[in-house]
Amino acid sequence: MVLRDQNLSSENAKNLRPLDDLIKRIAENQDQAAFVELFEKAGSKLKAYAMRCGALDGEAEDIVQECMLTVWRKAHQFNPKTASGTTWLYTIVRNKRIDMARKTKYDVVVSDDLWPEPEGEDLETDIERDLNGKIARTLLHGLPDEQRQIVYKVYFEGKSHSEIANALDLPLGTIKSRLRLAMKKLDTLAQEQMTWLIIILLTNF
Amino acid sequence: MANYHPSDELLMEFTAGQKQDALGIMVACHLESCLECRKRSQVFEQLGGEILGDSQETPLSEGLLGKLLSRLGESPAPAKETDVQGDARLPRPLRRFVPGYFDSLPWSGLSKNIKEFTLPLGDNRYVAKFYKIAAGKELPVHTHEGNEFTLVMSGQFSDDAGDYKQGDFILADSDIKHQPRAGMNEDCICFAVMDAPLKFTGFFGRMLNPFMR
């Protein structure tokens, strides 16, 4: 799996801000040079993500194209106060992937149903956004590999517990207990964040 | 604010884009009214961003950037499925699937006090319905084959395990035998998503069962 390089994601963390600036340049000036730079920074990662979620090579490139076009058209909707550029890109590729994976007439649900475009103001603040990022990174690096591996499987493969058990050749009980441990940790972190939210709301209003 | 929420695990699967089905719609409806879960979901989204950033790079075909640049002038995508209006009193994720509001739905009667409306969200995994339980009345005792997720849309109900009000998100698994009773003052309308048809126990249950399919 991907978990080889522990330092990779702190490197990536440092590279988050430039993505934000590129997206802003696209939003404000329809800046094609910024678009090309963003494509060069993110395109191959978007493709890697789509393929790990099960898309074939050609399908993954279609997803990359649709994502990048969405970035071009909706860059003005990017709000750096609510999320980093990378997280915004993540939500776009997630949505494109599920919309393009719909195959049968029973697949009636589209990403716009699940994540309608926001109607009102977001409550987020810069502090909160940075905190979110910090929490996510702490979490990802705080989890032991064996728990993180299962979390990744959820993100990429949407497999059931028993399918994961088969894939990793481990008893079902082990998968369940590892996921439970990972979730407990996530929950602690999410609660910490809630505490911050309350503090922020109290000081802002 | 709701007292009962989706589990971390379900919320994470939802946020990771692994629930594009009736259950996903239910989670989305809960999120619309639950700030706490929206916050939790944002943590998971950020996690997705980190994971995307961590992805190894997969080489792209040579012509891809050129193709993309030539498409920048294309007019935005045509009208979407979700451009349907629907009733503004319903949560947005459900609106386009419901013809009107609760008072004008073509309810079908399981009995005088219990009505149902099947939502056009069904797939091979889940059945999705609204139930309307008349004020003060109860569903027959039943167990579940598989899981049943319930979101209270309006009114209240209670069972042995607790009292539930609008916005509450409840999971009953196959071990639970319960008998939901609507609050005394108003009808209770619930959105239910289940793995398999309900199985009623007891005589009344057996009578009802054929209609539940």
Ligand SMILES: [Zn+2]
């Ligand atoms: Zn909630």
